[in-house]
Amino acid sequence: MQTKTLRIGVLTGGGDCPGLNAAIRAVSKSLMINCCAEIIGIQDGFLGLIERRVKPLNYEDCSGILSQGGTILGTHNSASPFNYKGVDVSDKVLDYYQSLELDGLVVIGGDGTLSIAYEMSKLGMNIVGIPKTIDNDLMGTDRTFGFDTAISIVTDALDRLRTTGQSHKRVMILETMGRYAGWIALHAGIAGGADVILIPEFDYDIDEVAKACQSRMGDQHYSIVVIAEGAKPIGGQLTIRETKDGGGDPIRLGGVANVLKLQLEQKIDAEIRATTLGYIQRGGSPTAFDRVFATSLGCYAASLVANKQFGKVVVLQDGQLCSTSLKEVAHKSRIVTNEDSELASALSMGICFGNPDLATKLHSLNK
Numbered sequence: 410m411q412t413k414t415l416r417i418g419v420l421t422g423g424g425d426c427p428g429l430n431a432a433i434r435a436v437s438k439s440l441m442i443n444c445c446a447e448i449i450g451i452q453d454g455f456l457g458l459i460e461r462r463v464k465p466l467n468y469e470d471c472s473g474i475l476s477q478g479g480t481i482l483g484t485h486n487s488a489s490p491f492n493y494k495g496v497d498v499s500d501k502v503l504d505y506y507q508s509l510e511l512d513g514l515v516v517i518g519g520d521g522t523l524s525i526a527y528e529m530s531k532l533g534m535n536i537v538g539i540p541k542t543i544d545n546d547l548m549g550t551d552r553t554f555g556f557d558t559a560i561s562i563v564t565d566a567l568d569r570l571r572t573t574g575q576s577h578k579r580v581m582i583l584e585t586m587g588r589y590a591g592w593i594a595l596h597a598g599i600a601g602g603a604d605v606i607l608i609p610e611f612d613y614d615i616d617e618v619a620k621a622c623q624s625r626m627g628d629q630h631y632s633i634v635v636i637a638e639g640a641k642p643i644g645g646q647l648t649i650r651e652t653k654d655g656g657g658d659p660i661r662l663g664g665v666a667n668v669l670k671l672q673l674e675q676k677i678d679a680e681i682r683a684t685t686l687g688y689i690q691r692g693g694s695p696t697a698f699d700r701v702f703a704t705s706l707g708c709y710a711a712s713l714v715a716n717k718q719f720g721k722v723v724v725l726q727d728g729q730l731c732s733t734s735l736k737e738v739a740h741k742s743r744i745v746t747n748e749d750s751e752l753a754s755a756l757s758m759g760i761c762f763g764n765p766d767l768a769t770k771l772h773s774l775n776k
């Protein structure tokens with residue numbers, strides 16, 4: 410009796426990030442090598458399932474892409490089957506999935522894409538998730554791929570801002586991405602030796618920030634401030650770059666570095682310059698760490714598919730790869746908490762977070 414070839418779809422959804430091609434390559438090659446699977450690439454995330462655009466991926470398609478940024482499949486960060494131009498087309502997406510005769514679908518995405526994946530799995534799709542995003546804000550995993558590359562890019566930018574800031578005796582502000590989570594700013598801020606790190610999790614007191622910058626002006630004559638795009642002053646508003654219609658969160662953040670510059674100019678006697686790094690943070694080649702991590706996640710996902718362990722997402726917990734249910738990660742977001750060990754290190758190094766409550770936390774740690 411002839412056994413049916415396994416047919417597996419693969420899609421990448423949400424904002425692109427370095428390592429997507431490494432993950433596509435790993436899950437596809439691993440399934441081809443170990444299960445003789447046929448791989449169907451879904452184009453542009455869930456939009457490809459809505460608009461019925463797919464292309465078979467062969468072994469050669471998945472070769473030579475390990476170090477490439479972006480995604481060979483394309484992606485989309487506002488298309489949802491549950492809200493496509495205001496209409497719920499999830500039943501049509503399910504019909505299309507069935508007509509493709511797929512045995513399963515590997516969804517490489519962040520919190521938004523994996524929330525869609527969870528809802529589609531409840532309708533009957535066999536889905537395995539792989540966590541990606543520069544934001545590192547996915548619940549249930551200690552890390553997502555793309556994050557390491559993003560923080561190394563931001564760290565490099567901070568090293569460069571330091572030499573120009575030092576030469577001109579200026580306050581240099583750098584704005585990072587990350588939506589409502591401060592992971593990129595926190596980790597790159599530590600790696601880049603920032604004096605001030607402002608993140609969405611803790612609203613900042615402008616007087617605290619001004620005090621930290623002013624004291625550095627008298628001593629070192631320059632200072633480095635890292636601010637996450639989702640940070641805001643106590644009692645203030647988010648800085649919104651644009652709102653986009655479509656599914657999910659319509660808010661696109663951006664521009665807070667300039668807001669902070671204007672606020673600080675009222676408070677301190679120093680020249681201030683603001684830089685917004687933007688999409689540079691998620692373009693280009695992944696770091697060696699992200700290549701290895703994305704490869705491991707892809708291979709683990711392939712083994713879940715081979716064992717028909719659907720409704721799961723591969724995660725990293727306490728240094729070990731394992732899986733959790735899509736339900737555990739859907740409709741949630743992981744942010745920096747008071748208990749975070751890197752936050753504690755930063756506080757202990759005297760980095761200002763513009764928040765007196767956090768300084769109190771440090772005092773209680775030292776008691």
Ligand SMILES: Nc1ncnc2c1ncn2[C@@H]1O[C@H](COP(=O)(O)OP(=O)(O)O)[C@@H](O)[C@H]1O
Binds near residue numbers: 519525
């Ligand atoms: N909580 C949610 N529930 C359902 N769908 C969501 C949710 N959040 C976002 N989405 C959908 O997922 C898309 C991708 O989310 P986004 O956060 O941009 O990317 P990522 O998958 O990288 O997190 C959004 O545009 C939206 O259509």
Ligand SMILES: O=P(O)(O)OC[C@H]1O[C@](O)(COP(=O)(O)O)[C@@H](O)[C@@H]1O
Binds near residue numbers: 520541587691
């Ligand atoms: O590409 P857009 O629509 O401007 O979105 C920008 C957002 O995407 C990100 O780069 C990545 O976020 P996701 O991983 O959720 O897609 C955020 O850091 C940023 O706020």
Ligand SMILES: [Mg+2]
Binds near residue numbers: 520
């Ligand atoms: Mg997201």
